[in-house]
Amino acid sequence: MSESLKVAPLKIAELGNPVLRAPAASIDHIHDPAIQKLIDDLIDTAIKTNGVGIAAPQVFQSLQLFIVASRPNLRYLHAPTMKPTPMINPQLVALSDEKVSGWEGCLSVPGICGQVARSREIEIRYTDRHGKSQQKVFTDFVARIIQHEFDHINGKVFLDRVESTFDLMSDAEYHTQIVCG
Ligand code: ZN
Numbered sequence: 643m644s645e646s647l648k649v650a651p652l653k654i655a656e657l658g659n660p661v662l663r664a665p666a667a668s669i670d671h672i673h674d675p676a677i678q679k680l681i682d683d684l685i686d687t688a689i690k691t692n693g694v695g696i697a698a699p700q701v702f703q704s705l706q707l708f709i710v711a712s713r714p715n716l717r718y719l720h721a722p723t724m725k726p727t728p729m730i731n732p733q734l735v736a737l738s739d740e741k742v743s744g745w746e747g748c749l750s751v752p753g754i755c756g757q758v759a760r761s762r763e764i765e766i767r768y769t770d771r772h773g774k775s776q777q778k779v780f781t782d783f784v785a786r787i788i789q790h791e792f793d794h795i796n797g798k799v800f801l802d803r804v805e806s807t808f809d810l811m812s813d814a815e816y817h818t819q820i821v822c823g
Contacts (some may be wrong), residue, residue, distance in 0.1 A: 651690040652701040654687075654691075654749045655702050656750050656751070656752065657750055662700070663797045664704050665796055665797050666795040667704060669705050669707060669769075672769060677705075684707070684728070685728070688709050688726060694783075695711060696708065696791070700750050707728065708732070708791035708792070708794065709726050710726070710788055710791065712783055718744075729768035729770075730768055730771065732795070733767045735765045735777070737761040737789075738762050738763040740762045743759045745816065746786070747813065748790070748799060748800055754801075754812060754813065755810070755813055755816050758790075758809075760786045760789045760790075761785060762782060763779060763780070763785055764785045
């Protein structure tokens with residue numbers, strides 16, 4: 643039996659749970675086996691739920707950690723495929739003034755998607771799972787995922803970023819109306 647078959651997806655915190663509204667704590671001991679297991683479980687949960695990103699508060703762990711796992715999907719057909727990348731204690735060091743509007747959904751806000759303006763390019767500094775500091779620039783869909791996940795570790799969800807409630811849709815309506823992202 644492979645390791646992945648033994649791991650059940652983690653339970654997801656949904657909108658209204660206070661854990662989604664609390665600023666998350668930084669992680670001091672990255673090599674702690676509990677932190678390394680949490681990273682593995684988050685990656686596994688993102689894959690099993692078809693998510694392109696997931697943050698620790700979404701699984702009831704109020705810690706500054708998220709996974710970015712871009713791949714092509716119905717909303718973003720041309721999204722790049724990347725190996726699921728854990729980002730620990732992240733800091734956004736630059737956000738472009740140029741913004742682009744795009745549709746987002748969230749495992750913690752089931753059934754709803756919304757149109758959100760995000761910076762087209764960002765620069766992020768974070769610690770990787772081996773404890774090494776990284777600083778990288780991302781654009782477009784990956785930059786969007788990172789801004790969405792960064793919000794989660796600061797107690798925000800995408801609903802806080804929509805300009806109008808007219809920019810919200812049910813998932814079913816979205817799939818009926820929007821052919822591609
Ligand atoms: Zn989310």
